[in-house]
Amino acid sequence: MEYDIIEEVNELAASGGTLEERLERVARLFALKFHFDECLFFLAGEGGALKLAASSSGLCTTGVLSYGNGEGLPAVAIEKGVLVEAHKGPRGAEWEGVPDRGLEGVSTALVYPLGGKGASFGVVYLKSRERTKLPLVKKQLLKVAAIQAALMVRNAALIEDHRKAHSELLEIQARLASSEKLLALGDMAATMAHEIRNPLLSIGGYAARLKRQLPPGSPGLVYLDKMSHEIGRIEKIMNGIIRFLKDNLVELKPDDLNGIVDEALNVFADEFSAHGIAVERRSRHAPLPVLADREQMKIAFDNIIANAIQSMEKGGALKVVTSRSGDFAVAEVSDTGGGIDPKHIGYIFNPFFTTKKHGTGLGLPIANSIITRHRGGIEVRNEGRGASFTIKLPYSGAARPGADVPPVEAGRAV
Amino acid sequence: MKKRILVVDDEEGLRLLYKEELEDEGWDVDLAASGEESLERLEKDSIDLVLLDIKMPGMDGVEVLRRVKEKWKDLPVILCTAYPHYKHDFGTWASDAYITKSSDLTELKQTIKEILGKKR
Ligand SMILES: Nc1ncnc2c1ncn2[C@@H]1O[C@H](COP(=O)(O)OP(=O)(O)OP(=O)(O)O)[C@@H](O)[C@H]1O
Numbered sequence: 001m002e003y004d005i006i007e008e009v010n011e012l013a014a015s016g017g018t019l020e021e022r023l024e025r026v027a028r029l030f031a032l033k034f035h036f037d038e039c040l041f042f043l044a045g046e047g048g049a050l051k052l053a054a055s056s057s058g059l060c061t062t063g064v065l066s067y068g069n070g071e072g073l074p075a076v077a078i079e080k081g082v083l084v085e086a087h088k089g090p091r092g093a094e095w096e097g098v099p100d101r102g103l104e105g106v107s108t109a110l111v112y113p114l115g116g117k118g119a120s121f122g123v124v125y126l127k128s129r130e131r132t133k134l135p136l137v138k139k140q141l142l143k144v145a146a147i148q149a150a151l152m153v154r155n156a157a158l159i160e161d162h163r164k165a166h167s168e169l170l171e172i173q174a175r176l177a178s179s180e181k182l183l184a185l186g187d188m189a190a191t192m193a194h195e196i197r198n199p200l201l202s203i204g205g206y207a208a209r210l211k212r213q214l215p216p217g218s219p220g221l222v223y224l225d226k227m228s229h230e231i232g233r234i235e236k237i238m239n240g241i242i243r244f245l246k247d248n249l250v251e252l253k254p255d256d257l258n259g260i261v262d263e264a265l266n267v268f269a270d271e272f273s274a275h276g277i278a279v280e281r282r283s284r285h286a287p288l289p290v291l292a293d294r295e296q297m298k299i300a301f302d303n304i305i306a307n308a309i310q311s312m313e314k315g316g317a318l319k320v321v322t323s324r325s326g327d328f329a330v331a332e333v334s335d336t337g338g339g340i341d342p343k344h345i346g347y348i349f350n351p352f353f354t355t356k357k358h359g360t361g362l363g364l365p366i367a368n369s370i371i372t373r374h375r376g377g378i379e380v381r382n383e384g385r386g387a388s389f390t391i392k393l394p395y396s397g398a399a400r401p402g403a404d405v406p407p408v409e410a411g412r413a414v
Numbered sequence: 415m416k417k418r419i420l421v422v423d424d425e426e427g428l429r430l431l432y433k434e435e436l437e438d439e440g441w442d443v444d445l446a447a448s449g450e451e452s453l454e455r456l457e458k459d460s461i462d463l464v465l466l467d468i469k470m471p472g473m474d475g476v477e478v479l480r481r482v483k484e485k486w487k488d489l490p491v492i493l494c495t496a497y498p499h500y501k502h503d504f505g506t507w508a509s510d511a512y513i514t515k516s517s518d519l520t521e522l523k524q525t526i527k528e529i530l531g532k533k534r
């Protein structure tokens with residue numbers, strides 16, 4: 001007997017190339033071994049329609065390219081989960097009342113579902129112009145070989161899924177590594193800027209002294225001028241770096257969360273009206289004493305509010321509620337901008353994660369790092385018709401974050 | 415009477431620079447290399463103004479400021495920091511001025527003059 005066809009299908013399954021290329025080799029093998037003119041593989045695509053995936057005569061077949069849901073012999077085979085054997089007259093495109101365009105000019109057709117009953121994802125379709133009758137053994141053989149081919153298709157899908165998941169993982173890993181590197185780099189730069197700055201100030205200071213001590217007209221003065229000028233330049237650069245990295249440090253002072261939030265909201269007044277955004281501001285408790293670096297906290301709120309506005313460019317409602325909850329002063333910023341795709345929600349605080357064409361993906365990570373440095377926290381959830389961000393800072397009456405910070409006294413302002 | 419200034423900075427080069435520059439302006443200058451040392455000096459010597467670096471290992475400038483103001487309420491203190499254009503309202507900590515460190519000491523000298531002048 002010709003059981004070796006099973007072995008051959010297995011070999012083809014393991015051969016190289018795309019799934020379609022391998023299926024085509026299997027189709028040719030089927031046509032040859034079972035003495036049919038043509039062998040076709042149809043696979044389910046989106047919406048359940050069957051699409052021609054491979055043909056023993058190549059994909060430029062003149063026959064049917066796809067079957068709609070419930071159409072033709074493939075539907076019968078899939079529904080019943082059996083081998084459909086159709087014998088018909090030389091003309092016409094139907095068999096026992098089932099119309100099938102693929103039967104045109106065909107006398108014998110065999111259709112067998114791929115995958116078990118109720119879980120079929122395609123069919124193998126054999127056609128012969130001549131009337132042929134496959135002996136029972138050969139039919140059994142065909143079924144086994146088709147199951148083998150079905151396995152090959154399913155494995156290919158699994159491998160594809162696996163490959164995709166793997167490459168996504170690799171990408172996330174790379175992004176994480178780079179954000180960690182960036183943070184480490186930032187720390188290093190901050191330390192360097194500080195370390196370089198002090199000696200630089202000495203050099204500059206002594207150069208200025210020397211300049212004053214030299215008698216007027218001495219040639220050394222020219223060099224000293226140049227030195228001072230260059231030192232001034234480096235100082236400027238260092239100042240720029242330190243200012244940029246200043247994000248890394250917060251200087252906590254007694255403040256009122258209500259005031260911070262109000263100030264942050266004020267900045268956007270024009271934008272709210274330009275985008276038709278109604279703002280609802282409520283403070284359940286006032287004041288809300290916190291220890292905060294006001295400028296930094298404003299940056300954090302700026303980023304959160306900017307995101308909300310960007311999600312409601314065509315109008316909406318922004319709700320900002322502040323309150324005290326146990327040891328925390330809490331601000332809740334909710335919008336009606338459609339919320340965050342659940343599959344993104346775990347990533348939005350990662351540096352560089354953005355769904356915006358011109359986004360940097362740094363808004364939320366910066367907000368998060370500022371809030372964390374205040375020993376607070378930020379959380380997000382989808383709620384109602386949009387996203388809701390909850391920002392918590394230690395209530396300065398209850399929790400005492402900066403243990404070294406002295407109590408407030410009515411001091412003189414500088 | 416010459417006014418006496420205590421310069422507190424962990425950076426030796428800067429301490430000496432301040433000393434020379436401020437002495438040129440006609441003030442007496444004492445030096446302390448750490449927060450702890452500055453408090454010892456304050457106990458011993460009579461000081462008219464403290465020039466205080468914020469970032470120092472061990473006791474930092476903010477902590478020194480707090481202790482100084484607890485004990486010598488009226489002693490003027492100028493805080494020096496590395497952050498340019500970031501003038502804090504250090505009012506809650508009762509510092510008398512806040513200076514950004516720079517190799518150009520003009521602003522510093524001006525501030526010292528103003529504070530010492532006021533006290534006279
Ligand atoms: N209020 C919100 N509604 C819907 N999606 C949001 C909201 N806030 C943040 N997101 C999602 O989180 C992502 C990351 O936000 P983040 O502020 O970190 O970067 P960005 O806004 O994309 O870029 P940039 O802040 O530089 O403009 C956004 O791209 C968006 O997909």
Ligand SMILES: [Mg+2]
Nearest residue numbers: 303307363364
């Ligand atoms: Mg943003």
Ligand SMILES: [Mg+2]
Nearest residue numbers: 424467469470
């Ligand atoms: Mg220092």
